[in-house]
Amino acid sequence: MSYVTGLSCIHCGKHYTVDEVDYYCPDCGYEDGILDVEYDYDAVAKELNPAVLRQSRAFSMWRYLPLLPVEDPTKIQHLQVGWTPVYDAVRLAAELGVARLFVKDEGRNPTASFKDRASAMGVVKALEKGADSITCASTGNAASSLAGFAAAAGLPATIFVPERAPQGKVAQLLVFGARVFAVKGTYDQVWELCMEAAAEFGWYNRNCAINPYLIEGKKTVSIELIDQLIQQYNGEMPDWVVVSVGDGCTVGGVWKGLVEMNKLGFLPRLPKVLGVQAAGCQPFLTAWKNNAPLQPTDADTLADSIAVGHPRNFRKGMKAIVDSGGAFISVTDEEILDSIRTLARKAAVFGEPAGVAGVAGVRNAVKQGVIAANETVALLITGNGLKDIQSAIKAAGAPTYIEPELAAVKVALAGGSK
Amino acid sequence: MSYVTGLSCIHCGKHYTVDEVDYYCPDCGYEDGILDVEYDYDAVAKELNPAVLRQSRAFSMWRYLPLLPVEDPTKIQHLQVGWTPVYDAVRLAAELGVARLFVKDEGRNPTASFKDRASAMGVVKALEKGADSITCASTGNAASSLAGFAAAAGLPATIFVPERAPQGKVAQLLVFGARVFAVKGTYDQVWELCMEAAAEFGWYNRNCAINPYLIEGKKTVSIELIDQLIQQYNGEMPDWVVVSVGDGCTVGGVWKGLVEMNKLGFLPRLPKVLGVQAAGCQPFLTAWKNNAPLQPTDADTLADSIAVGHPRNFRKGMKAIVDSGGAFISVTDEEILDSIRTLARKAAVFGEPAGVAGVAGVRNAVKQGVIAANETVALLITGNGLKDIQSAIKAAGAPTYIEPELAAVKVALAGGSK
Numbered sequence: 077m078s079y080v081t082g083l084s085c086i087h088c089g090k091h092y093t094v095d096e097v098d099y100y101c102p103d104c105g106y107e108d109g110i111l112d113v114e115y116d117y118d119a120v121a122k123e124l125n126p127a128v129l130r131q132s133r134a135f136s137m138w139r140y141l142p143l144l145p146v147e148d149p150t151k152i153q154h155l156q157v158g159w160t161p162v163y164d165a166v167r168l169a170a171e172l173g174v175a176r177l178f179v180k181d182e183g184r185n186p187t188a189s190f191k192d193r194a195s196a197m198g199v200v201k202a203l204e205k206g207a208d209s210i211t212c213a214s215t216g217n218a219a220s221s222l223a224g225f226a227a228a229a230g231l232p233a234t235i236f237v238p239e240r241a242p243q244g245k246v247a248q249l250l251v252f253g254a255r256v257f258a259v260k261g262t263y264d265q266v267w268e269l270c271m272e273a274a275a276e277f278g279w280y281n282r283n284c285a286i287n288p289y290l291i292e293g294k295k296t297v298s299i300e301l302i303d304q305l306i307q308q309y310n311g312e313m314p315d316w317v318v319v320s321v322g323d324g325c326t327v328g329g330v331w332k333g334l335v336e337m338n339k340l341g342f343l344p345r346l347p348k349v350l351g352v353q354a355a356g357c358q359p360f361l362t363a364w365k366n367n368a369p370l371q372p373t374d375a376d377t378l379a380d381s382i383a384v385g386h387p388r389n390f391r392k393g394m395k396a397i398v399d400s401g402g403a404f405i406s407v408t409d410e411e412i413l414d415s416i417r418t419l420a421r422k423a424a425v426f427g428e429p430a431g432v433a434g435v436a437g438v439r440n441a442v443k444q445g446v447i448a449a450n451e452t453v454a455l456l457i458t459g460n461g462l463k464d465i466q467s468a469i470k471a472a473g474a475p476t477y478i479e480p481e482l483a484a485v486k487v488a489l490a491g492g493s494k
Numbered sequence: 495m496s497y498v499t500g501l502s503c504i505h506c507g508k509h510y511t512v513d514e515v516d517y518y519c520p521d522c523g524y525e526d527g528i529l530d531v532e533y534d535y536d537a538v539a540k541e542l543n544p545a546v547l548r549q550s551r552a553f554s555m556w557r558y559l560p561l562l563p564v565e566d567p568t569k570i571q572h573l574q575v576g577w578t579p580v581y582d583a584v585r586l587a588a589e590l591g592v593a594r595l596f597v598k599d600e601g602r603n604p605t606a607s608f609k610d611r612a613s614a615m616g617v618v619k620a621l622e623k624g625a626d627s628i629t630c631a632s633t634g635n636a637a638s639s640l641a642g643f644a645a646a647a648g649l650p651a652t653i654f655v656p657e658r659a660p661q662g663k664v665a666q667l668l669v670f671g672a673r674v675f676a677v678k679g680t681y682d683q684v685w686e687l688c689m690e691a692a693a694e695f696g697w698y699n700r701n702c703a704i705n706p707y708l709i710e711g712k713k714t715v716s717i718e719l720i721d722q723l724i725q726q727y728n729g730e731m732p733d734w735v736v737v738s739v740g741d742g743c744t745v746g747g748v749w750k751g752l753v754e755m756n757k758l759g760f761l762p763r764l765p766k767v768l769g770v771q772a773a774g775c776q777p778f779l780t781a782w783k784n785n786a787p788l789q790p791t792d793a794d795t796l797a798d799s800i801a802v803g804h805p806r807n808f809r810k811g812m813k814a815i816v817d818s819g820g821a822f823i824s825v826t827d828e829e830i831l832d833s834i835r836t837l838a839r840k841a842a843v844f845g846e847p848a849g850v851a852g853v854a855g856v857r858n859a860v861k862q863g864v865i866a867a868n869e870t871v872a873l874l875i876t877g878n879g880l881k882d883i884q885s886a887i888k889a890a891g892a893p894t895y896i897e898p899e900l901a902a903v904k905v906a907l908a909g910g911s912k
């Protein structure tokens with residue numbers, strides 16, 4: 077029994093009961109008809125308020141159960157997802173030129189990315205609906221987290237990836253026992269094939285841009301951030317929340333979580349959201365700057381998790397930035413590699429390229445006067461650096477090769493070689 | 495101010511104050527003279543008891559501060575280490591043929607391995623002693639965790655690796671800003687060079703087999719395990735604790751933690767410890783079976799974290815198994831690859847080869863009658879599978895290649911292909 081009151085289409089505004097539709101608004105189709113889950117917030121507030129959270133000993137995303145669309149909590153799987161650490165990154169704040177910087181390390185989730193929050197939710201919904209299989213199209217973190225949570229539930233998962241997907245990423249899916257189709261085609265073809273197959277075979281569809289429940293998992297990251305700042309940092313609240321943007325689902329979820337925490341009285345003032353895009357793939361930034369509709373672009377960046385030329389959740393992503401009074405900003409691949417090093421050396425967190433892009437995003441936003449030097453920033457690191465060791469190698473530099481003699485160490489040290 | 499009363503040599507039994515020695519027993523030398531940290535357990539018990547832990551909201555290894563050799567808690571770094579999840583792995587228990595199986599996922603630590611517990615401790619001791627640099631010899635998890643915690647502290651780290659160390663692992667060290675010497679020599683030469691350099695330059699020495707404080711960090715894994723079983727699983731206690739064994743430090747730490755929890759009254763009955771070695775590198779198993787001294791061997795296994803032919807902490811490792819009435823057991827590389835799959839599919843935890851070896855270890859121990867079908871087992875998974883994606887690829891199998899058409903999906907499904 078949840079406090080969900082229904083679903084509403086963010087395009088046409090039409091309302092549905094949860095039994096009427098499973099995914100997007102049938103009137104608008106899946107490119108536009110993305111649905112939002114709505115709650116009875118007065119009822120939620122009775123179970124989710126500062127007094128309750130102060131006492132709660134549930135340290136996972138299920139800590140926020142009254143604000144999640146879960147009808148049957150016995151379907152929640154055992155993997156501990158969420159309650160990832162928030163660090164007060166003093167040296168990194170100084171480096172980037174802001175007053176205070178909180179870093180939330182989402183790479184600490186079960187399959188090492190933020191996407192676990194969505195997959196954990198997706199698997200619950202699949203089980204509630206009696207699905208005997210679940211599917212998604214992705215080569216990245218969404219796929220590996222789905223494979224992990226499906227394995228936890230003993231639920232067969234079918235994952236569609238482009239033929240050219242990196243062998244290491246595909247291996248992780250197969251290790252978890254997912255059935256993996258390597259499709260000889262473009263990513264767009266892979267996505268369409270997955271949509272068709274889901275409909276044909278009745279597989280539960282975990283694609284975040286068309287399934288309204290997935291973003292409910294994602295929103296827990298900002299709900300939890302605010303909760304942790306209250307519990308652990310005397311309620312110091314951010315002026316900005318910073319996250320990288322690919323298809324728009326994540327930033328949309330982040331914004332929904334903030335709005336709900338504001339509604340529930342935890343968050344007195346809504347922060348602005350900074351959406352970080354790669355310079356080689358910035359359809360959101362372009363549309364936002366020109367106040368124009370989406371123009372799909374090429375995707376030329378090493379940050380594969382945000383290399384999305386045709387964002388499938390454009391409306392929700394754009395709404396997050398516009399409604400918050402925030403901004404989009406872009407970062408080059410060079411700046412992303414520098415971010416990997418800077419975050420690791422100044423805050424001791426090792427992130428993947430899309431995960432760390434916000435570091436350069438903050439630096440650029442300060443330079444451009446978007447973020448002021450006296451502001452407090454919360455930065456979401458969405459994936460672990462071990463997910464993409466090739467980029468780490470590019471960022472790392474080289475070791476010093478020496479003979480196995482103390483004299484050689486002395487020479488190297490004297491030479492100042494690193 | 496800690497409750498440490500001194501250090502004692504496990505070889506000659508000589509006692510030292512903490513100010514007299516930094517590392518091994520000077521009389522016995524570093525091959526034999528490993529020291530144990532001793533505490534005033536009566537004093538510890540006043541601060542660390544069931545009532546205190548039930549109320550504690552510190553969810554990291556520092557929860558057990560009264561039982562750790564920390565003189566100055568301000569030296570503790572910000573990275574959240576420990577309080578890794580313990581899962582009741584019902585399907586895996588059935589698969590392996592034991593009554594109940596708890597899986598503790600140590601891959602959830604800051605740099606994705608158990609070794610973070612030791613490095614977190616090592617960096618505190620280095621800072622307390624006023625060291626301006628820290629060093630270790632390793633290509634693996636010890637090195638990456640040291641690099642991470644040194645970065646957290648802003649403490650320069652110098653890491654010695656063999657020239658042939660995998661590029662990916664070296665990259666992680668460099669990303670964290672460590673100075674990395676790639677030594678043209680064998681691992682034994684690397685180790686000796688690191689020992690020499692530490693002495694010559696006054697760098698704090700993090701090598702676990704000669705530094706008595708590191709194992710104090712490691713012991714927190716079994717202290718925490720028992721604590722979590724009390725807090726989360728109604729105090730169900732294991733008959734066996736299972737961990738893979740390389741140089742012997744980890745299993746030694748696991749045993750010390752259990753003994754201390756028993757001493758403090760948390761653990762009514764000491765479990766047996768199962769030490770798992772790779773069939774291609776089993777010096778502990780051989781010595782234990784033959785009741786003979788250590789004979790260094792070759793190291794022929796893909797489980798690199800336990801590919802230790804010359805264990806540097808043989809005495810403590812052997813003592814753990816003998817004193818607990820436990821056993822050593824070996825597993826083949828094929829069994830390790832199967833363990834990667836089995837653990838991922840039955841418990842949804844993706845581990846590295848040495849990390850998962852205990853899965854096959856339990857299976858073999860049940861087959862050999864070492865572990866009984868009605869016993870409860872706790873299994874420590876010491877590292878994340880993302881640490882060694884090459885082994886995951888070996889374990890994974892291949893995807894199904896198809897054209898981007900629904901018909902192709904149907905054919906593949908009908909063919910029963912995976």
